[in-house]
Amino acid sequence: MTTVAATSHTVPAHHDDRSFIRKYIFSTDHKIIGIQFLFVSLFFLLVGGLLAMQMRWQLGFPGQPMPGGGVLPETMAPGGVILPEYYIQLVTMHGTFMVFFAIMPLLVGVFANFLIPLKIGTHDMAFPRINMWSFWTFLIGGLVMLSSFFVPDGAARAGWTMYAPLSARHDYSGASIGQELWSVSIIFVGLSSILGSLNYITTIINNRAPGMTWFRLPLSVWSLFITAILGLLALPVLSGAVIMLLFDQIIGTHFFDPGAGGQALLWQHLFWFFGHPEVYILILPAMGMVSDIISNGSRKPIFGYHSMVFAIIAIAFLGWIVWGHHMFVSGMNPTLGSSFMVSTLVIAVPSAVKTFNWMGTMWRGNLRFHVPMLHAVAFIAMFVIGGLSGIFMAATPVDMQIHDTYFIVAHLHYVLFGGSLFALFGAITFWYPKMFGRMMSEGWGKVHFWLTFIFYNCTFFPMHITGMAGEMRRLYDPNQYTFLQPLQPMRVFISISAFLLFATQAIFFVNFWWSLWKGKKAPLNPWEDNGLEWSLPSPAPHGNWEKVPNVYRGPYEFSSPQVAEDYLPQNKKLPTDREPAAASAATH
């Protein structure tokens, strides 16, 4: 450890003579790596959105030529009419891009990298070079995934969950190289996450500033810490499973092919053993950052800090023992279904604690509705819907009816879009000044927020209703079923809302890029926040602090009676404060 600490200490903050390439391309600076993750994963978010728009076109206007679809080759959409095999590629790749290349890197790649050293008060990550590799393996994975659209037979076609044996045998799926590239890409992205997680865990345990005790950590750091543990334990399982899948695909093993002695359900157990913790990887960091923003926007300490921490830990722990709730009707022993149902329902408890504590934080606050706060409140409002709709499918008998229908699609989008993505819009706006030294436009931010909020609900809420009516997922043309034909007007409504939702995001992108050059210069502490990161200039220099600050209190001391102003930074020494005992854990 000493060598690492020594390395980071030897890099002085003030003079930075690294070449352009070392500074911005092969950078080991956690802030630059975070920003690299931000640009790349926003691009993949756009890709995922474009794929979704094509799906919505087919569902809203089945069999009609898609505007601009003429550019697609004959194997995807002859004359602009989407083919069934292209549709299932869209389904598969939309899920894959959004989960692995957009939401997960946006939450973890961007904010774990950017925030952890700044918020715990250290110079950089414990292993800066591993950190750089984590970005580059992610980028390679993403490019491999993207390239799979251009190989013969196109991209993978078995859904983002890649259920075997459809995914394992090319004669079943009709895709070959695309399936293999999917596996290769996921191995890369798994490696990236494992490298990242190692770094985050080590850094948080070892490199906290003096006085930054465990219970003075911001909830964002707590949630990123727990997320990293989840990632470190879950991703190897996925990687192992995907390597087995790749062997099935290219060297003729039969792990998942029952025809030759394999087990089809084995894939599902392995996948969901990773997949359910993954669900929490995709929401816990959002919860943590929302906690920071809610407390800041309410100008009030977070309500029940300790129970918030324990709720994060409880959710993460329960997340390990609920994977079977994706498999109630899979043919798994129904008695297992009973136990998975109970553990799943119990997750509602820590989730409820978090929700009520956020509300408790807002209660009797002095609410400032800046753009991050709007998104954070929307997060609570939408996460509640997604959480509550989860109870329906946790109840096994009800799951019989709504499993694999649009009810599930609605549920997961309420959590992933209404939850994670709203939190991300909030977080990007909140820490944008720290990243780039400029503010994003407040007015356009609000326009973007309200339009997104409205169109988002118009898009996803009706899916609950079509799902209840029995509309199955991943159908190229639901009108093949007579009982689904009356729902076509609803599908048209959803599609149009989705197009508007997508178009609205242009406001965010323009605001984002425009503000990079033309945004208002950021003051030192634009949100009047308590975090250590706001004691640094924006953007923060390489190595962050010359000497890391001492920490005297928790991160949520808003409206404290000890000071006149309504915030009290963690590193501000009051006459009553004592110096922290040496360094927190070890290295300083």
Added chain:
Amino acid sequence: MRRTVIAVVWGSITIAGCGKARDGSSSGVAQAAESMRAAQPPAPATDGATIAGKIKFTGTKPANPKIDMSEEPKCKAKYQGVPTEEVVVVNPNGTLANVFVYVKSGLPASYKAPAPAGPVTLDQDGCRYHPHVLGILVGQTLAIKNSDGILHNIKAKGTKNRPFNISQPTIMTSERTFTAPEVMVPLECNVHGWMHAWLAVLPHPFFAVSGSDGSFSIKGLPPGTYTIEAWHEKYGSQTATVTVAGSETKTADFSFAAK
């Protein structure tokens, strides 16, 4: 095979990089085939020897399975009675249709196939394939037509040729080409489990399918001694050796017995 696939992948990635993969050509395979076709010499004179014959059938003719098309009213409307599969089609004159006869060996090593003339059409009409058995040259275009306007998928299960599985949700035509000689490439539709067709891919044009009178004829052969094979999907294959010279016509009859 794997090497070819990998080569094709890299090829198509490079092509995609140049922005040409989007011009509507079906795949990297098709591109490769296209360049091959361009390299071929023009067709030789069509005069030459002919091998002709009849496919006889002995024994009781088996009944073909009936097809219940009630779930596809569009297809059902195209038939007066109950349609059947076409596993064994015995003609009224006691001959066997849908037998694929081709020159299996005997062509000189220096023989060059003529450029394929136009596409071969495989029509899906009334939820059956027309024709049921067909031959195609390496590199020639197979135009797969959906005349039904309902979803068909076409799964080609070749082993020497790259397998494919494509779908046609509406009235449309898709084109594919084949890169290696293979007898037979089974074609099937998985939406309508009764739909089967058999495609022979050959490096030369010396093949024929027995028709509604049970006869076939292979024309334009250069002089030589040939092994010809008659293939039937249920009764297997038989071979015969025929020597031809000049522009003479030789007869080669085959006889299949009910099993």
Added chain:
Amino acid sequence: MHWWLPAKASTFTGPIDGLFLAILIITGIAFVLVEVGLIWFIVKYRERPGRKAYYTHGNTRAEVIWTTIPAVTMVALGLISNHYWVEIKGRNSIPANAYPIGVHAKQFEWQITYPGADGKLGTADDFTIRNQLHVPVGRPIVVQLSAEDVIHSFYVPQFRVRQDVVPGMDIKAWFQATVPGTYELGCSQLCGLGHYRMRAQVFVQTQEDYDAWMKQAAQEASQ
């Protein structure tokens, strides 16, 4: 437009729809509580100049209350759900007198095997029909599910019955239809490019109609 669960046509609709409604009420209360609370706070506690927020780090009693209430509700819900789950899907839930029908799923069709006159599968008088599931009304049916290639899922929305069909596994599912009529059986697990077209007709018939149909179908099949 259809705004609720599909029509009811099996004995499972009672408990499943009841449970759905119960959860809807519970979650509805929580939903209203949270959303109304949020809007109320947003309006009431919006920023006013010169005011400071109330400085508190929490309230243990409040937190105990809002931990306990969801915990008790969820455990109760789990117990009730499990009661019905065991009745519907439990290993021993299939009635002994259930009438067997074989369902074999392959890309992209359902092959339905009927037991013939003797009412038993695996005997010589069995016969198979594509994409047509006939069942007698008012009698427990056990479908014996097998798959040829990939995973499919047997789903009849009006029966509230869904069971994945997994290659290499013999899975049984049962139901009892209550209303004669025509329904649709769909595949609800992505099974390839023809997934959306993998459907079959379900005919629920009175016992007499079913017997008559069976006789005729068996005769046609034996030709």
